[in-house]
Every structure is written in C-alpha cells, then in structure tokens.
Amino acid sequence: MxxxxxxxxxxxxxxxxxxxxxxxxxxxxxxxxxxxxxxxxxxxxxxxxxxxxxxxxxxxxxxxxxxxxxxxxxxxxxxxxxxxxxxxxxxxxxxxxxxxxxxxxxxxxxxxxxxxxxxxxxxxxxxxxxxxxxxxxxxxxxxxxxxxxxxxxxxxxxxxxxxPCSFFILEVNPEQDELPFEYQDELTTMVFSIKLGSVAIICTLLDNGIIERALGKLEQVANGHQLHPIQLAEFKARVFYAAYIFNVVPEYFIRPQKAEDDHLVLDTLIDDVTNEIFNPWDMTAYAHMLEEMLKPWGIRESEILKDPKQPLSFILTEDNTFKLVEKV
Structure with missing residues (x-):
C-alpha cells in the first residue's frame, strides 16, 4: 500500500x-x-x-x-x-x-x-x-x-x-519595463508575487480562489493587454489589500481512505456564517497600500485620494474600461 x-x-x-x-x-x-x-x-x-x-x-x-x-x-x-x-x-x-x-x-x-x-x-x-x-x-x-x-x-x-489559492497571470510591456525580475511576499497575509521577464504572477495562497473571483472583473479588464509597470503595481496593491482584509481560514478534510487508494482526496469548508469573508474595504488603508506599491513613481497618498470616492487608478477609466498608459 x-x-x-x-x-x-x-x-x-x-x-x-x-x-x-x-x-x-x-x-x-x-x-x-x-x-x-x-x-x-x-x-x-x-x-x-x-x-x-x-x-x-x-x-x-x-x-x-x-x-x-x-x-x-x-x-x-x-x-x-x-x-x-x-x-x-x-x-x-x-x-x-x-x-x-x-x-x-x-x-x-x-x-x-x-x-x-x-x-x-x-x-x-x-x-x-x-x-x-x-x-x-x-x-x-x-x-x-x-x-x-x-x-x-x-x-x-x-x-x-x-x-487552495487564487492566481492572476499578467503580461507587462517589455518596452516600458526595465526590471527583468521582481519578487515580493507578505508572510502574514500569505500573498506572493513574482515577475519573470514580461510575465507577472500574483498568488494568494490560502483563499480557495475567493480573491480571484472577487477581483474577476478587474482581471478581465487587464487580460489581453500589456501593462505598464505602474499598472502592474496598482494591480498588486489591489490583490495585496484584498488578502489583507480576507477574514477566514479554509479548513481541509481528508476523505476516508480505502486500502487500494493511490491518492488522497481533500474537501474544504469555509465558515462564512460566523465570520464575514472580507473585512470592510477601507479606502484610506487601500490608498496607503497603493502608495507603497507606487514608491518608484513618487505618487503620494494625498494624490491617490484627491477624489475620495474615486481613488487614482492607472488601470481603469471612469467608466471602468482599460486605461492605456504609455508614459508616466
């Protein structure tokens, strides 16, 4: 066996x-x-x-x-x-x-x-x-x-x-990007990003795909486009902040095994009755996260929140379509 x-x-x-x-x-x-x-x-x-x-x-x-x-x-x-x-x-x-x-x-x-x-x-x-x-x-x-x-x-x-995780796989415009490799992780929120040439992978490691579904519309807007590095930075800020306010821990259960089994089968459960899936989105906290990601461009929180109801975005236009960014 x-x-x-x-x-x-x-x-x-x-x-x-x-x-x-x-x-x-x-x-x-x-x-x-x-x-x-x-x-x-x-x-x-x-x-x-x-x-x-x-x-x-x-x-x-x-x-x-x-x-x-x-x-x-x-x-x-x-x-x-x-x-x-x-x-x-x-x-x-x-x-x-x-x-x-x-x-x-x-x-x-x-x-x-x-x-x-x-x-x-x-x-x-x-x-x-x-x-x-x-x-x-x-x-x-x-x-x-x-x-x-x-x-x-x-x-x-x-x-x-x-x-057990969420994935976002994005392409960065190589003509606008000077860094061949980037890596960033956050141990406590279990989020990881890595860029290999023009390919960026952002992963939240223990959410059973919930954050991927929550940010699905943003991903749809970005897919098929070569992002400017500042757009990738904003996308990362949104994923990292979503992981920060993610409020549940999945449980995993191994199904009973038979003598002839050659693998384990795992089921999962998330307690969304006694716990909210996400804590409330706080625009100031998100702006602080975005400011950190935008440090290479020197963009400050006050500029991000110039319009508190519509924070600065390099990915989305006012009608939530893709914004073309050629130079910052």
Missing part, C-alpha cells in the same frame, strides 16, 4: 536544520534545497542579490535554502522546477498552460521555504522581531492548513472542486 501519511511539523514545532521540511526525515545540515530554483537564479543573476529577513539579518538568493532530504529534492522539487522552467521559457502562454496545481506547488514552495527560514531563525535571531511568527497561534494555524495542502508536492492529492 502506498504511504499516504501526511507530515505535521507544527504539532511539535519541528522546524530545524536536521529535519526535511517536506517529509520530516532526519537529515544532516548539508542536506539543503534552494528556496528559489537554481535555474531561476542563473537566468536572472540572482545568486548574490541580498534579501533582508525579519530578524534584520541579510542573506542572498543563493544562500536562502531549506533542509531537504535527497529523496524529496530529487523526486519532487527538481522535476517541478524543470517543468516550470520549461513553461516560463514559452512566456505568458507557457505559464498559462501550466497545470494550476503545479503552479501552486512551485509558488507555495518558495513562500513556505521563506517561512521555514524565518521560523528557524527565531530560535536564534540576530534581533528578535517585534511580532514573532512562532508566537502567534492564529498565524500558526493558517500556516498549518497551508502546509497540509502544500504536501501535494510529495503525497498524491486531489482537491475536490477547488484549488
């Missing part, structure tokens, strides 16, 4: 350099896997680019790695990276054609690898973060639910009529 047992590092907070992040096997500290695939680092010259961690220590893309046994690295991570590399080589059409569960696993691995690094760091930090991730029971509950579905990387798993 195929072993379909899931690993739960959260039960004993087993985040160490001597346990595989994916299956829990005991390993030596030499057994590591890069959080960002080696092909990605080579293609965009990321090896020596610096990253600031929550404890104010500095690492680089090449140094950012997670404890991983040889089996998980060879059988699960490397084939996934190869598949995404091939898809990315075909541009936006290749990424759009990639199986969504594979794309979820790829982004989820990078997000979770960063999270595990932070959790390990908190045992011996350079400077203790003001809000330690490991001391927040609610956040740990979210991360535990997320890791349950991320294990579809290792354990064959079918999600019944849902995907």
């Amino acid at each position: 195929l072993d379909l047992t899931l690993y739960d590092p959260f039960e004993k907070m087993q985040f160490t350099d001597t346990n595989c992040f994916l299956c829990g096997t005991s390993i030596t500290t030499e057994h590591r896997a890069p959080v960002f695939g080696e092909w990605l680092q080579r293609k965009y010259n990321l090896e020596n680019k610096e990253l600031l961690l929550l404890d104010k220590s500095v690492t680089t893309f090449s140094q950012l790695s997670i404890p991983c046994c040889d089996r998980c690295h060879t059988h699960y991570l490397l084939p996934l990276e190869a598949e995404v590399e091939q898809a990315a080589a075909a541009g936006i059409a290749g990424i759009q054609a990639l199986d969504r569960q594979k794309l979820f696993q790829w982004i989820g691995k990078m997000y979770y690898g960063t999270l595990v690094t932070e959790l390990i760091k908190e045992t011996d930090p350079l400077i203790m973060p003001q809000y330690a991730v490991s001391e927040d029971p609610k956040m740990l509950g979210k991360f535990r639910s997320f890791f349950q579905v991320l294990q579809s990387l290792r354990v064959p798993m079918v999600f019944s009529d849902f995907l």
Whole structure:
C-alpha cells in the first residue's frame, strides 16, 4: 500500500536544520534545497542579490535554502522546477498552460521555504522581531492548513472542486519595463508575487480562489493587454489589500481512505456564517497600500485620494474600461 501519511511539523514545532521540511526525515545540515530554483537564479543573476529577513539579518538568493532530504529534492522539487522552467521559457502562454496545481506547488514552495527560514531563525535571531511568527497561534494555524495542502508536492492529492489559492497571470510591456525580475511576499497575509521577464504572477495562497473571483472583473479588464509597470503595481496593491482584509481560514478534510487508494482526496469548508469573508474595504488603508506599491513613481497618498470616492487608478477609466498608459 502506498504511504499516504501526511507530515505535521507544527504539532511539535519541528522546524530545524536536521529535519526535511517536506517529509520530516532526519537529515544532516548539508542536506539543503534552494528556496528559489537554481535555474531561476542563473537566468536572472540572482545568486548574490541580498534579501533582508525579519530578524534584520541579510542573506542572498543563493544562500536562502531549506533542509531537504535527497529523496524529496530529487523526486519532487527538481522535476517541478524543470517543468516550470520549461513553461516560463514559452512566456505568458507557457505559464498559462501550466497545470494550476503545479503552479501552486512551485509558488507555495518558495513562500513556505521563506517561512521555514524565518521560523528557524527565531530560535536564534540576530534581533528578535517585534511580532514573532512562532508566537502567534492564529498565524500558526493558517500556516498549518497551508502546509497540509502544500504536501501535494510529495503525497498524491486531489482537491475536490477547488484549488487552495487564487492566481492572476499578467503580461507587462517589455518596452516600458526595465526590471527583468521582481519578487515580493507578505508572510502574514500569505500573498506572493513574482515577475519573470514580461510575465507577472500574483498568488494568494490560502483563499480557495475567493480573491480571484472577487477581483474577476478587474482581471478581465487587464487580460489581453500589456501593462505598464505602474499598472502592474496598482494591480498588486489591489490583490495585496484584498488578502489583507480576507477574514477566514479554509479548513481541509481528508476523505476516508480505502486500502487500494493511490491518492488522497481533500474537501474544504469555509465558515462564512460566523465570520464575514472580507473585512470592510477601507479606502484610506487601500490608498496607503497603493502608495507603497507606487514608491518608484513618487505618487503620494494625498494624490491617490484627491477624489475620495474615486481613488487614482492607472488601470481603469471612469467608466471602468482599460486605461492605456504609455508614459508616466
């Protein structure tokens, strides 16, 4: 019988350099896997680019790695990276054609690898973060639910009529864009964005597709257009803010198994009776998020909210059609 047992590092907070992040096997500290695939680092010259961690220590893309046994690295991570590399080589059409569960696993691995690094760091930090991730029971509950579905990387798993995340795949005008690679994540709201050349992928990792449906009209307006970088920044602000006000945590349930089963089937439930799906949209809070995203252009919150009922938008015209932006 195929072993379909899931690993739960959260039960004993087993985040160490001597346990595989994916299956829990005991390993030596030499057994590591890069959080960002080696092909990605080579293609965009990321090896020596610096990253600031929550404890104010500095690492680089090449140094950012997670404890991983040889089996998980060879059988699960490397084939996934190869598949995404091939898809990315075909541009936006290749990424759009990639199986969504594979794309979820790829982004989820990078997000979770960063999270595990932070959790390990908190045992011996350079400077203790003001809000330690490991001391927040609610956040740990979210991360535990997320890791349950991320294990579809290792354990064959079918999600019944849902995907645990939302995706937005957008194209940026290469003639207006000077940055070949961008990456941004927010651990607490579980949102992740990455830009590979002219293709931008924004993902909210634990919402069962709700944010994708909520922002569906905006996505329809943007699809089929090559966005100016400032339009991508605004789109990211809307997704990041939607993740910020998202107010529920999905629960996942494994269907009873039979001896002959070769995969797990997961169902999901969201409590939308005792909890609102979204907290109220606050225009000032959104404007602050948008100001952060628009920093490269020096656009301030006062300009964004010049008309409080109609905040500044580079994507939408007043009648909610696509706005052509050639120069800012």
